[in-house]
Amino acid sequence: MASVGRSGPKPGVETRERLLAAAESLFMEQGFRSTSLREITARAKVNLAAVNYHFGSKDALVREVLQRRLGPLNEARVQYLDRLEAEASGPLPVERILEALLLPALRLSRNPLEHGSTVLRLLGRAFSEPGDYMKDFLPDQYRVAARRFQQALGRAMPHLPESELVWRMHFTFGAIAYVMAGDDALQLVASCQAPEADNPEAIVRRLVPFLAAGLQAPTAPPLDGSPPTLAGTLPRRAA
Template identity: 45%
Template sequence: MPTRSTATPGDTKIRLLDAAEALFIDAGYEAMSMRLITARAGANLAAVNYHFGSKDALIHAMLTRRLDGLNQNRLALLERFQLSLGQQLTCEHILGAMFIPALQQSRCPEKSGPALLRLLGRAYTDSSPFIRNFLRGMYADVAERFFRAFQTVLPHLPREELGWRLHFCIGSLSGILAGADTNSLIDDFTQGQRLEDPQLIGRLALVMVAALKAPLPPANGTCPFASMFAEREPVASNGAATVMANASNEDPPTCDVASQHATA
């Protein structure tokens, strides 16, 4: 006589979340399908509809179960640094508030362990409108709190310039986390020598702080790469040159680039 399954509805819900998380880390949002998720979870479509209602609601729940607590811990540490240090707050402290909770959570197996870092990398590099809108909608206040903190320690940087620099730094890190096993990468760089978490964050901060504190571009707008590109471009005909000259005299389109990057 066949044995009766002892799986509970709660078990099925967790399996669906775990399956969605694993598939998202491996392939990103657009490559996921309900068929792949349910097959990996050993469940059926009715279970997804019962527990979540839709694929997007399932992905929403999968991300919030990891990111909500993480971002609360980040903000708590940032606030602690701000209150205790005041004007002595530095870029290193703000970066520490961003990365220490993530690294600590990645050491906890019950909180997805090392997979958390790859999840963060994938979430912040995934190009699908759903993921972008989710992060902007759910965690815009977190991004803005950190952005304002960086403004207090880098007051000479215009908002747009600071936005670009943070976008490049965090985007580069996210790309590494999304595409590689972090522990293996660290072993390669350190040639097998143990690197403690404070040392790891110290190495990371060293590079990011250097990028954030780099000199501002020349005020006159000159760029050393402009002449390099010009040397590779063919000589334009008189007509084409006229069109290009007219285009260069038009006012460039304006957009609040910093606000976009602040909520990315």
Template identity: 40%
Template sequence: MQESDTATRIVLAAEELFAEQGFIETTMRQITARADVNLAAVNYHYGSKNGLIEAVAQRFLEPLCEQLEQRLAEREIDGHQFPSVEELLEILMRALLVVKEVNPHALSLFMRLLDLAYAPGQDGLRAFLLDGYGDRFRPLIELVRRNAAPVEEDEFFWRMHFLLGAMIFTLSNYATLSAFSGQEAEASADIERTLHRMIPVIGAGFQARGESTWFCKV
């Protein structure tokens, strides 16, 4: 079998296992068993487990960025006003759903990758994401910033991370949340509905003015 075929088998096996179990929980032994290769083949093609994680990430981050860039370019051509925060969130959600149609593991992997990036000891992964994709996500972030309520930079920073946190929690725990709601989790249609439910809530958070102050009376 050609080396390129071996590399593809490895990355597809890793992709499936990472989506099912998570990046940390998946072992190299499980990956080699599913791909029917030895550890030397993984090290040869990807260098390490971290290299394999980056290769899997590229497989869905590249088309996601392409979708975002295409949709933002189309919006710039068609519209004369800056898009609203809700419209920008819709663009992000639509891009995620399109990528999911091509790669059924994409949403799960995207959420798990963001979750892992926040974990201690993941400086290398954070550097990989920032260096490789920071500039490509920046136009979307800057448009959200421009159309959100005027707040200080640190306040906007936290609101962006509240957005990511809401997405990570909701999509990473989708099956459990569906069970709590008394509904069965049906893939595409229900996930799309759930994403749309998030848009007005998150959009309202970006439009809130200033910091909220809580006073506790004893």
């Protein structure tokens, strides 16, 4: 139904794509709520009204931008996880499950077809502004994948109570989102700049050991000083 190049003043077909690309990069830099349609259409070099013509509203544009990335990303994550489990004999070690969670995002971020490269930060933003645009949208997008990873992690750490696992996944996603959102927050921590802040692969390589250790940590004592139970299978450090 769409045009194939007719009589419009501009090339025609690519306006929608230009808008998605401009919106994505601006959302990445500034967040969703802080970015106006005027900024988006200016960067895309299209008319302001084009947003409403192609998407209907700013909300719909936001959803479209996210869906374009999150859909394939979570599919890739689950597929990656499926493949790892199919190849392995027993339950996967936690580190490999984290790989399945992080590497597809890393690949996406370095796909030269995607203009700006750092799609990671867009995802971080999405998790950093949950109450604004994606109150009921993001959960649907993530619930399937989240359940799948919870299942895998539960198999990797059969002794960890489910309630504890849920919390630790929450902590994990928090660390991931924060790191992915990037830029501003980084300067808060260090007097010195964190090294390699712009290299996603380096970040992932540092993140996996941190999260794997956290996920497999001994559980806290109930409330008194009784000894902690061993949480997971502790594949590397078991005696």
